[in-house]
Amino acid sequence: MSASAPEPLESEVPPLQGVEAVVLVGGKGTRLRPLTLSAPKPMLPTAGVPFLTHLLSRIRAAGITHVVLGTSYKAEVFQEYFGDGTRLGLELEYVVEDVPLDTAGAIRNVADRLREDDVMVFNGDILSGVDLRSVLRTHREAEADVTLHLVKVDDPRRFGCVPTDEDGRVTAFLEKTENPPTDQINAGCYVFRRETLEAIPAGRPVSVERETFPGLLAEGKRLQGYVDASYWLDLGTPAAFVQGSADLVRGVAPSSALPGATGEAIVLDGATVHAEAILAGGATIGAGCVVAAGSTVDGSVLFDGAVVGEGAIVQRTVLGAGARVEAGAVVRDAVIGDGAVVGARCELVGGARVWPGVRLPDGGIRFSPDA
Structure with missing residues (x-):
């Protein structure tokens, strides 16, 4: 925050x-x-x-x-x-x-x-x-x-x-x-x-x-x-939290408190989004976030300082403050706690939750809820 x-x-x-x-x-x-x-x-x-x-x-x-x-x-x-x-x-x-x-x-x-x-x-x-x-x-x-x-x-x-x-x-x-x-x-x-x-x-x-x-x-x-x-x-x-945030960003839900115009994404001051990254679905990119080349952030909420690595896919997910999704990882319908790391080429699906400070290893491992 x-x-x-x-x-x-x-x-x-x-x-x-x-x-x-x-x-x-x-x-x-x-x-x-x-x-x-x-x-x-x-x-x-x-x-x-x-x-x-x-x-x-x-x-x-x-x-x-x-x-x-x-x-x-x-x-x-x-x-x-x-x-x-x-x-x-x-x-x-x-x-x-x-x-x-x-x-x-x-x-x-x-x-x-x-x-x-x-x-x-x-x-x-x-x-x-x-x-x-x-x-x-x-x-x-x-x-x-x-x-x-x-x-x-x-x-x-x-x-x-x-x-x-x-x-x-x-x-x-x-x-x-x-x-x-x-x-x-x-x-x-x-x-x-x-x-x-x-x-x-x-x-x-x-x-x-x-x-x-x-x-x-x-x-x-x-x-x-x-x-x-x-x-x-x-x-x-x-x-519901992710949906509500996305609906606000897209203008589906009303608010006069948005820190930017409605559309496919809101990017807060201090965030860095590569020109070859894709932002869609009412995504929010917090202050100090980094979204790397070839990555996709769709309908997700990135708290301040979160990082999405090259080629990673983040959909309908919340990344806590300082959390990292490393290169090639796929994260869908998940909650990643503050400072947690999803290793390169990992896949998280089906409501997975990663607790603060946890690091999931590299290597194409598939995780389900409560990682």
Whole structure:
């Protein structure tokens, strides 16, 4: 991750009145290891900047200026990078979660920093193109206690489902099932009335989906759904992380925080890419990286200082800071930890993960997961 400060936004949007934001960034990101051994998931370089930068830029573009970050794992990294938020046109505050409190518990944990009547809450690992102003408008027009962004997915069996009635009112929260009654799922963005948020029990773990939302329904509270088909992706796995970064680079996913123009690749300052190398598929080449002649980097993310040797092929892969893929190696759908080395003519496929500092030997050896 580059240590440089975030660039200021190019345009200013008049602040929305009566609303602020909470972003939950306390998770350990275990599904993304070894990448998250050195940085929290929302701080991983995504299309050239920490992922959280993209989310914060969207929040500011909607006119929300006061944002509270609910942190836990490596909490100091967020404040060191973003500071008070001035350069993004925001006022940022930080609340550290000392013990795991689950989603609703983490939301309740920041309540003493809130000021407005409406609070927009975001999971810090979701990449989305939803119109935030429209979500807020729906919440207010429905006079809802909570409004949930819901997205339609092709295979809802992998998720809990959230059916709504003809007026858009949420009727239930259903666990994963082989025969889901709806294709609508919880998209990880909510608007709470502050009084509803403050009613969440304090000081203990509470789940929004298993306790808070079902409890509100049982009490007869109004939970409104805002359903759309906008871009949406949970970046919780290596494959999704790579896809999300590539979609940002190619302009498929929206962001005003890209450090360059959309296209086949973004190359950060200080990187060296040989004229005979091929960059494609929304690749990101970090600062200080070297991409040698005859190599291909396709739909991949290279953290700062990574090296791709002559004739190597890197596809749908993350190379950690200072990692090396040596001449003639082929790496597909893999995660290469910081400082790790893939030897010349090696082949990595099928979700292989190389842990920081490991060196795989030269010689045409084929590796599968957990090298």
